[in-house]
Amino acid sequence: MEEQIKKIQLNDLHVALGGKMVPFAGYNMPVRYSSDNEEHLCVRNGVGVFDVSHMGEFMVEGPEALNLIQKVTSNDASKIVNGQAQYSCFPNETGGIVDDLIVYKFEDEKYMLVVNASNIDKDWAWVNKHNSMGAKLTNISEGISLFAIQGPKAIEAVQALTPVNLSEIKFYHFTVGEFAGVEDVIISGTGYTGSGGFEIYVKNEDAEKVWKAVFEAGKDFDIKPIGLGARDTLRMEMGYCLYGNDITDTTSPLEAGLGWITKFTKDFTNSEALKAQKEAGVSKKLVGFILQERGIPRGHYPIVDAAGDVIGEVTSGTQSPSMGVGIGLGYVKTEFSKAGTEIFIQVRNKNLKAQVEKLPLVKVK
Numbered sequence: 001m002e003e004q005i006k007k008i009q010l011n012d013l014h015v016a017l018g019g020k021m022v023p024f025a026g027y028n029m030p031v032r033y034s035s036d037n038e039e040h041l042c043v044r045n046g047v048g049v050f051d052v053s054h055m056g057e058f059m060v061e062g063p064e065a066l067n068l069i070q071k072v073t074s075n076d077a078s079k080i081v082n083g084q085a086q087y088s089c090f091p092n093e094t095g096g097i098v099d100d101l102i103v104y105k106f107e108d109e110k111y112m113l114v115v116n117a118s119n120i121d122k123d124w125a126w127v128n129k130h131n132s133m134g135a136k137l138t139n140i141s142e143g144i145s146l147f148a149i150q151g152p153k154a155i156e157a158v159q160a161l162t163p164v165n166l167s168e169i170k171f172y173h174f175t176v177g178e179f180a181g182v183e184d185v186i187i188s189g190t191g192y193t194g195s196g197g198f199e200i201y202v203k204n205e206d207a208e209k210v211w212k213a214v215f216e217a218g219k220d221f222d223i224k225p226i227g228l229g230a231r232d233t234l235r236m237e238m239g240y241c242l243y244g245n246d247i248t249d250t251t252s253p254l255e256a257g258l259g260w261i262t263k264f265t266k267d268f269t270n271s272e273a274l275k276a277q278k279e280a281g282v283s284k285k286l287v288g289f290i291l292q293e294r295g296i297p298r299g300h301y302p303i304v305d306a307a308g309d310v311i312g313e314v315t316s317g318t319q320s321p322s323m324g325v326g327i328g329l330g331y332v333k334t335e336f337s338k339a340g341t342e343i344f345i346q347v348r349n350k351n352l353k354a355q356v357e358k359l360p361l362v363k364v365k
Helices: 011-016 036-045 065-072 117-131 154-161 205-217 228-238 272-278
Strands: 020-024 028-034 048-051 055-063 084-091 097-105 108-116 136-139 144-150 172-178 180-190 197-203 224-225 284-291 302-304 310-320 325-332 342-347 349-359
Touching: 028 228, 036 048, 036 117, 036 228, 048 205, 048 228, 055 065, 055 117, 055 310, 065 108, 065 117, 065 197, 084 108, 084 117, 097 117, 136 197, 144 154, 144 205, 154 172, 154 197, 154 205, 180 205, 197 205, 228 325, 284 342, 302 325, 325 342, 325 349
Parallel strands: 048 224
Antiparallel strands: 020 028, 048 144, 055 108, 055 136, 084 097, 097 108, 144 197, 172 180, 180 197, 284 325, 284 349, 302 310, 302 342, 310 325, 342 349
């Protein structure tokens, strides 16, 4: 039986806007409205809006909320204050990753976990499985719409819609306030583009009103709707991991360069094994690279050394709209992971020269 494709709240609006709709993570989603390049540069240089309402949201509440979050996530959630968000991951029991996520702290006994759309059911089952302490869990994913207003002009484009001073919301911090005449909107200084801006969480019934208000307020700033195609190229330029490509059930957070969100100051799922891996050192690492020759790297293309021996594999690749060259992420043997190292990407039986680069691959002003 074919899986039923779900529709986000504003599905019909995106169709009316000319969005090319494709199935993504079980949802009908806009992949582009004009061209990926045009939309990418709109966000890098101005302001654009993504409808990412397919993402999942779980509330974790009660006296045991923090204990559960500490048990299932790799980062140390005890360090975040009210109004702060934290990037983290759910390690599995075999050395890999269940998902990456963002933890939002509203108050001491009230948190929200934001997870990837393709993993909502898997993550919900995972968190419930580990909830032996009896924290109160609520899956609110179906009732929430999420818009990412991204780009250097995001603040000035939408400041008129809210009494909240948007320039005072620090990166990975958030507030709950009035936005576009709607109360209790979560306004968060997060996003997966590297160009600044906000993510706003609204109830489905307010979604259309808020979306239209954002576009009305931003019209003098040439605000545009942006699809998932540009979201992918924007995050690749920054070296941000995409679950299912760069991190999976079989990649360790340490191999993926996520040691910075893996805190051994507490016990969490599989922490002993990951600690041992850290002490022993990993045999492969996720790196960013830039092609030195013409070509476009794609997922699963082999990465080879100068002798043509396979040393790894591309996990994400594209033509960078900002730089006009091929870029990507991939796992390589640790000895090839240092910035400046020469590697080769096998593109259609040709070994194209590339260089390992420090992330982000594009330096955003």
